[in-house]
Amino acid sequence: MTGDPEALEPHELATLFALTEAANLLQHQVEQHLRAEGDLSYVQFQLLARLASTDGPLTMTQLADGVVYSRSGLTYQAGLLEQRGLITRGPSPDDERATLVAATDEGRALVEAILPGHVQVARRMLFDPLSADDVRRLGDVMGRVRDHMRAQPPRSAAPRRRAARPAPER
Amino acid sequence: MTGDPEALEPHELATLFALTEAANLLQHQVEQHLRAEGDLSYVQFQLLARLASTDGPLTMTQLADGVVYSRSGLTYQAGLLEQRGLITRGPSPDDERATLVAATDEGRALVEAILPGHVQVARRMLFDPLSADDVRRLGDVMGRVRDHMRAQPPRSAAPRRRAARPAPER
DNA sequence: TATTGTTATACTCTATAACTATA
DNA sequence: TATAGTTATAGAGTATAACAATA
Numbered sequence: 001m002t003g004d005p006e007a008l009e010p011h012e013l014a015t016l017f018a019l020t021e022a023a024n025l026l027q028h029q030v031e032q033h034l035r036a037e038g039d040l041s042y043v044q045f046q047l048l049a050r051l052a053s054t055d056g057p058l059t060m061t062q063l064a065d066g067v068v069y070s071r072s073g074l075t076y077q078a079g080l081l082e083q084r085g086l087i088t089r090g091p092s093p094d095d096e097r098a099t100l101v102a103a104t105d106e107g108r109a110l111v112e113a114i115l116p117g118h119v120q121v122a123r124r125m126l127f128d129p130l131s132a133d134d135v136r137r138l139g140d141v142m143g144r145v146r147d148h149m150r151a152q153p154p155r156s157a158a159p160r161r162r163a164a165r166p167a168p169e170r
Numbered sequence: 171m172t173g174d175p176e177a178l179e180p181h182e183l184a185t186l187f188a189l190t191e192a193a194n195l196l197q198h199q200v201e202q203h204l205r206a207e208g209d210l211s212y213v214q215f216q217l218l219a220r221l222a223s224t225d226g227p228l229t230m231t232q233l234a235d236g237v238v239y240s241r242s243g244l245t246y247q248a249g250l251l252e253q254r255g256l257i258t259r260g261p262s263p264d265d266e267r268a269t270l271v272a273a274t275d276e277g278r279a280l281v282e283a284i285l286p287g288h289v290q291v292a293r294r295m296l297f298d299p300l301s302a303d304d305v306r307r308l309g310d311v312m313g314r315v316r317d318h319m320r321a322q323p324p325r326s327a328a329p330r331r332r333a334a335r336p337a338p339e340r
Numbered sequence: 341t342a343t344t345g346t347t348a349t350a351c352t353c354t355a356t357a358a359c360t361a362t363a
Numbered sequence: 364t365a366t367a368g369t370t371a372t373a374g375a376g377t378a379t380a381a382c383a384a385t386a
């Protein structure tokens with residue numbers, strides 16, 4: 001149990017905790033803002049923003065990628081967004097199994113209306129205490145980290161298999 | 171609507187998105203691990219780890235700080251941890267309104283049993299693609315950001331007031 | 341009166357499994 | 364047989380408000 005060769009250095013642990021706590025605090029403030037401003041959850045905003053910044057429509061699977069980790073969860077959220085007229089869903093000509101999703105004009109308008117405030121929260125919480133050089137390097141580092149994480153595990157929604165043994169008690 | 175003096179530079183937006191996406195991916199993997207290894211949610215792990223790394227007991231309010239954003243949410247989670255014998259709750263001698271919370275030996279043992287795997291996930295997901303210098307600087311930057319965020323808003327659990335108008339329809 | 345914590349309750353969200361339909 | 368998506372359902376988690384007790 002002790003003496004792991006893989007153990008983190010103390011300053012690595014501090015880095016990990018600082019990163020996660022900061023991310024949590026940021027996310028909480030962002031969620032407050034998104035809910036107040038556009039009555040959107042963070043997940044809904046991510047989905048909508050992704051669609052709004054895309055030219056053509058996306059399939060459900062493409063839309064889920066990296067945001068939602070179960071198919072049914074995406075269907076649920078997409079249903080909510082569709083009910084509000086922010087997105088549309090329709091069959092795909094190419095693959096009749098697929099559903100194509102796109103943002104409506106109203107959906108794009110909502111994203112544009114929310115984005116300035118969103119960005120203001122990020123500025124106040126995240127960027128204010130950083131120098132321009134800090135930001136540049138943070139972006140570089142986190143970009144690499146994100147790409148690495150994306151490549152790592154089966155990141156898309158739908159581990160159709162998986163043991164998932166019910167907590168093997170030891 | 172347009173021409174905000176507060177708007178973010180494109181590379182700032184990219185930094186924000188990289189940070190949040192990476193944090194989400196990391197958190198998801200961490201949650202998978204914590205659930206499989208110790209049958210704990212991320213919030214429960216944070217609470218337990220905070221208590222385990224503390225000498226004396228904490229009040230509920232102190233324990234909540236930065237982790238949970240509603241009093242009732244903490245009461246709920248503390249109830250679960252207490253049921254499992256991982257923490258104890260008792261009255262405070264100093265302030266009879268307060269509840270003092272402490273980790274049990276079993277609780278500390280669980281944290282220690284989980285931590286190596288936790289750290290391994292972090293290494294695989296976060297630290298692997300980074301140089302030692304990257305990590306050092308990331309820790310510095312995120313430490314500053316965290317401290318800044320902590321100081322910013324009413325971060326503790328219990329905004330007893332707040333308008334919370336029911337989604338003012340426009 | 342203000343603060344600490346709990347309880348009741350309603351609601352949102354997520355995940356598993358079963359199911360349909362197409363490739 | 365494998366993949367895309369939906370549905371049903373159950374469970375976990377959160378937040379609001381009302382409450383009791385102490386400062």
